[in-house]
Amino acid sequence: MTALNPTFAKLGVRDEIVRALSEDGKEHTFAIQELTLPLALKGDDLIGQARTGMGKTLAFGVPLLQKISTDTERPLTGAPRALVVVPTRELCLQVSSDLAAAGKYLTVGDRKLSVVSIYGGRAYEPQIEALRAGADVVVGTPGRLLDLTQQGHLQIGGISVLVLDEADEMLDLGFLPDIERILRQIPETRQSMLFSATMPDPIITLARSFMNQPTHIRAESPQSSAVHTTTDQFAYRAHALDKVELVSRVLQARNRGATMIFTRTKRTAQKVADELAERGFKVGAVHGDLNQGAREKALKAFRTGEIDVLVATDVAARGIDIDDVTHVINYQIPEDEQAYVHRIGRTGRAGKTGVAITLVDWDELARWELIDKALGLGHPDPAETYSSSPHLYEELDIPKDATGTVGPAKTPKTAKRPPRDSAEKQSRPRTRSRRRTRGGKPVTGHPDTEKAAANGKPATNSDTDAETAADGDKPARRRRRRRPRKAAAAAAAN
DNA sequence: AAAAAAT
Known part of the structure; x- marks a missing residue:
């Protein structure tokens, strides 16, 4: 091309x-x-x-x-x-x-x-x-x-x-x-x-x-999609309480390289980053409540591969160019279709393949419908999915034995309680039909063929692996804002 | 209504 x-x-x-x-x-x-x-x-x-x-x-x-x-x-x-x-x-x-x-x-x-x-x-x-x-x-x-x-x-x-x-x-x-x-x-x-x-x-x-x-x-005809045809787009309905669990399993997908997770608020970005760190992921955060040094440090660690998960607000939605981003997860849906286009545009760059996953909470559904319609994505009403759904594992190439935690669980000093394990209590492993789109058009091919096609050109970050081994898995430092007990509890429920 | 952007 x-x-x-x-x-x-x-x-x-x-x-x-x-x-x-x-x-x-x-x-x-x-x-x-x-x-x-x-x-x-x-x-x-x-x-x-x-x-x-x-x-x-x-x-x-x-x-x-x-x-x-x-x-x-x-x-x-x-x-x-x-x-x-x-x-x-x-x-x-x-x-x-x-x-x-x-x-x-x-x-x-x-x-x-x-x-x-x-x-x-x-x-x-x-x-x-x-x-x-x-x-x-x-x-x-x-x-x-x-x-x-x-x-x-x-x-x-x-x-x-x-x-x-x-x-x-x-x-x-x-x-x-x-x-x-x-x-x-x-x-x-x-x-x-x-x-x-x-x-x-x-x-x-x-x-x-x-x-x-x-x-x-x-550079393209006005009619063509703003989104790359090389990026597979998925949308799932997910309960807010299940999202961190769901994300931690998605992060264990076999075809996953560097991953960006977008939230709508600074507070949620920090919360998700903290919880993923507790679960053992190498994760950093970038949002406007962090000082500039911390922002640049996290982004640099993500660029070099020292960490392979970055949780961010829309401060990182535009322009940021990092080679090996294979997955973008919309933890909360973006404000509008432009924000959606830019967020998922962090993957699938320069002809590479990418995966974009949008988690739609119940109270986000109306706004999601607007975005879906504006971009012609073709899944206005995503099927409900739980973190332990077998179909999810298959669709996103997650190993059967993937759980919500990797490696020895981190217990940073900010941790006040063990990670919530809501999935087992809430999940009913039942699958429903769900649709996927590729480049804005519904894809109707057999799932296995689809996956094979997607994996045919595996998105690997092996070229950067070597230089990152030395520095170990020290997660980027992050802080949690002090809040009164009641406010913290309300935020946790959010 | 949120995030970003000067201090």
Whole structure:
């Protein structure tokens, strides 16, 4: 698929960038990159849309680097020429790291082209110092960008290329005022590029109001699903009290690599992470109640394979790119169809296979129906499933002897009581018909054939196993918030 | 109604 696309070199990308990408094994373009490059180099405003994990960062990153590094009329001076705005701090780190990697052989005078990340939750001084030393490309989150602008440490009056990554999120109500403030300080003659997998029509209209005749580029036809055809999607009805037990069994699936579990609230994310740790899983958490150091530490441990389960709020739903994520579990259903698309887009990236499992509680059913309908998933009323359901084991390739606990049970100091064992009391092992979809269309083939197909290309993370063995299985540190007894009990029932 | 994002 991608091998049929032209190489970066063939499209006229300068040798320094080609060489850097090539060292990362990136020779050929993805569709969105091929389509974007000529227009972006011409200076056109763009709205770029491609499915999750299909190369959007380099679709704006390569032309951005090429453009500012070859502009003889406005050579780089160390004053920022390109600004990339992103919705989360972790995505800020990832994007700036990707741009720095692609630009590592580019030079400005006798120094290297500089990509600086500007985001909250960290000390000011290193960021201010990095700006002072000369920043050609700035990647940042809105709050800290504005902060440093107001303090006079960041000059964005010379920006000629502006990118909004996850643009629909950046233009959503929570971010819009900040984005407008940033736009006011950037020259009107700038080039603007907006990218996301999801671009609701009202957002496109809003975007056009501050862009200059943008071209809307879609790497896929507008009719095609926003979700990868390589990701198998399952939905089950599950009682809240049974979800941790259910998840711990799903985590023992034979075909499972790294797994991301999404919740709707920070508190539930922490609770699930704590309970899975007690059950012996190598798990970390990322959500807004953790300090930035803890967030980055957990994500790094997940990237390196030191832990293979990450529980997160939607802070990690967008953009985060981790190679070997084979399973995404929606522990609580997402807010809307965009969030669903982005969450499950953490797996099945770049043509790999993935499994997405959504657990639908009774009181989530109405909202799930809306998401199911909007995306045409085809299972508005998922069959009820218990953690010990034999059919579940078969469908998700879980060994028969899988239980709710692995290894020696961890008993962190936060544990006040043994893990709940609700499954045995509540389960009635009875199976009902359930549907599955692949790429939005119901799949009707024989289950065994289906599974064989899914397993034909096993998603393995063996390439990272070796380097992770050394560090042992120390789970990422996490804390539990103190709550009065009554509140804690209510939360446990939640 | 929640999460994110400045302190």
